[in-house]
Amino acid sequence: MCRIKKASWLLAIICLVSCSNSAVLEFFQEPETAKVDFKVGAVNKAAEFNLSRLRNVTIALLPVRSSVGGGLGEEVVTKYFYENIAKKFNNIKFISAAQASDLFTDVDLWEDYFAYLEKYHQAAVADKNFDELRGLYQKLGAGYIININSDYPIIPKYPGVFETNIQVQIWDINSGKKIWEGFGRGRDMIFSADDVESVKQKLVDWVCRRMAEEMAGGTTQSQ
DSSP states (O other), rough: OOHHHHHHHHHHHHHHHHHHHHHHHHOOOOOOOOOOEEOOTTHOOOOOOOGGOOOOOOEEEEEOTTTTTSSSSHHHHHHHHHHHHHOOOOTTEEEOOOHHHHHHHTTTTTHHHHHHHHHHHOOOOGGHHHHHHHHHHHHTTTTTEEEEEEEEEOOOSSSSSEEEEEEEEEEETTOOOOOEEEEEEEEEEESSGGHHHHHHHHHHHHHHHHHHHHHHOOOOOOO
């Protein structure tokens, strides 16, 4: 009888501790409000381009063209996109926008590069200026270039939904043709002004990570 009572007390204590821990975990667990979507470009079906299959290739990233013009949009998207693809694809040499500026300076082409950037920020990659782009980036040994567009809407009040959209295109420098395109969108709640920077950077990182997965032939399902 004594053993039964001890067993009952032990079971009760275990249950109490277990329930208590579950309650604590549930209480402190915040709901995940972020969502990342991806849409594949029409050109991908024909080209079937996959960065994982490339070998001994150099790809240059053009500067980001933010729709709101400079600031956090360009800085954060450039930073996280470059970090994610450089980490994902060890088989490729990437030239970031910052590195390109230094390299063009080294070969005494910085003024030509700057003149091209003024046109690029007005019309992105276009047929009418592709020869100029080719002439510049072939000097750096690049076989492909990546063009990125992004936007950062202004949040007028809190709480509010923050949404970032990133469009990525890969162009073959030799042929002048677009061979890959993807559209990434991230959305998350911002509950106060104190959360703005952390939410923006987290969401951009997630979208860029998703884009890198898709460039490796990943799924096109939303996450």
